[in-house]
Amino acid sequence: MKYILFFLFVSIISSAQVTKEQLDIMPWPQNINLSEGYFIVSKDFKVNITGTPNARIFVGATNFLRRLDGRTGKFFNQGFITGLNEVPDAQLQINCVRSGKIELYEDESYLLDVTTSKITINATTDIGALHGLETLLQLLQNNSSSFYFPVSKISDFPRFTWRGLMIDGARHFMPVDVIKRNLDGMAAVKMNVFHWHLVDDQGWRIEMKKHSKLIEMASDGNYYTQEEIKNIIKYAADRGILVVPEIDVPGHASAILTAYPEIGSKVEILNVGNGEKGQQFKQIQKYDVERNAGIFTPTLDPSNPKTYELLSSIFDEVCPLFPGKFFHIGGDENEGKDWDSNPKIQEFKKKHNLANNHELQTYFTMQLVPMLKKHNKVLMGWEEIMTKNMSKDAIIHSWKGANEGVPAGQSLVNAVKGGYKTVLSNGYYIDLVYGVENHYTVDPMPKNIALTDEEKARILGGEAPMWTELATPATIDSRIWPRTAAIAERLWSNESVTDLTSLRKRLNTISFRLEELGLTHLKSKEGLLRNISNNQRSEALLDLSNVCEPLKGYSRNSEGTEYKMYSPLTLFADVCTPDASDAILFNQAVSNYLSNKSLVNKLVVFSYLNKWIKMNSELNVLSNNAPLVQPLLPLSKRLNDVSQELLLVLDNKSTLKSDDLKKLIEDCNTKEYADVELAVYAGLKRLL
8 A cells, every 4th residue: 555655655756847937945946957857755764874974964954854854753763973974775875075164165065966876975075065065955845745856966166155144242242052053044045154243342252261251351241251252263164164254353342441541542631731741631531332323433542552461362272272273353433533732643644744634544454464464364354454565365344335335346356456355244134124136236236337357356255244233132133034045046056046025935935944944033032023013913003014124224323322322122123033024026016007907906905904993993903902002193094094995996996186195105105103114105006
């Protein structure tokens, strides 16, 4: 009987071969070929590893098994994989030629071959094999009763060697479990560089045994112990991820100067006299950890030898914690105000023939190069460190664009033409909460700009920064995922992979699959909504969140002072995410209706309008015992009013004047309420 059922299953699924369009792989592989047939997953499924890999492959293969049995519900007989060639006749054979190194330019390629009876992954390194396992998981298909992999051949490799995510643990401290689950998310979409922003105005987050004042006075008790850092480094390495630490200097220095004010630049002028003693001033002896967001003046004194003594000692303690080759020193957003007002620093500039603050900062940065080289580290910094005198060994981190009044990616072009290696972040700032298409369409390789092959080779790749002024451990995942998976694809896949419809379809699946790694970008919404509704059950609140998005850019936090580092981030704007799901569906429904005004298409539009009318009524009832719902009511009412009128318009029953209808719709373009905006505004406007 079991053979009859087997052949019946094969006959059913073989009549409908899987197509590429059905696959939800991300990043999309360089080459994929599908054939007829299927490898059926049973409880006898086992994994065998051969070659000379790093032990990380045993961790990765075991995690693969647990995720596969979690998805399929199969009680696999194989538990943990701990050594080579444990099961020579296993259905999944993984062969790694050598141990992979956690560094740039490592071979991350793999070949995946699925037949009806066997699966093989061949890779030069275990890192490539880990990528192959992620692709295999994404290949998994099912029918009504079984799970299977389509027969296929995949050859794959990354387009760029730097595919990074930056998490800011300084503004809002991110505990170890937050970092680890995001490392798992990175590995799932083949990202390989974790940039860890550890020091800023709002906090110092590294345990210091020699300079304990930094954690005693500038961490609020929230910091990573050195053992925790080592543990995270190991956790990342087991997933093929390089960790790049950042200590931001000479600006963004409030936390450092809270502990060591003697190396600050700010002085108090005591007199402006020209007499015998000349101008007199005294150094400011007190700084405080910053509680607001923004750019602040506290800056290290580049003319003070003690500044370099302290930094050298800090690097001596911190560098050994991070075995990777790169160390990010920040270097951004130094306005130089305290330098300008300090007579001693101005005298120092003259003495060293430094024409401006930019040259002074280059002088400062160049003092750090040997400190880091002592520990075999390469200095990296934000684009402000790039000047004619900057070491060509430095890596330039390109971040400025239209918001900063410069052409997007201009510093990247300047860097490669100037002989520097560079990483692009402009266009990938996920904390700005723009829609996924804003990131997906940005490519590190400039278009319409002539670059030599040597210059192109200096473009290492890209990195998605996640600043945390408006994110907490409870909400950060929803700001990172799933959009970062699209950035990962841009950095891995062929530049011709650009279809947004395909992206959105695949992203929906990838998003919910990321939950198995412990990421909370979907489930956190439920808890926040319960808080807002005062634990009242309500579909209406969920419906509103599905058509609203947080205010874009940094417009939510006016001048960086509305929200402090201890302000509540449990509000409706924290529930809402970019790419609001119902807004995408509604805007598509409008497009369908306008291209074909059939009854079916009309009724789909009607269903949304009626839903929002009902939603408004229910929210008003809900608000009677939920004060946090009250700020949402004006927005809900505007959507209700325009929905009611559009129902009449589409049935040719409206008596409202055209200008009044336009005003109703424009009222939905408000950004006045609850720090959100209605993402259905564009669709509503098109219905006119």
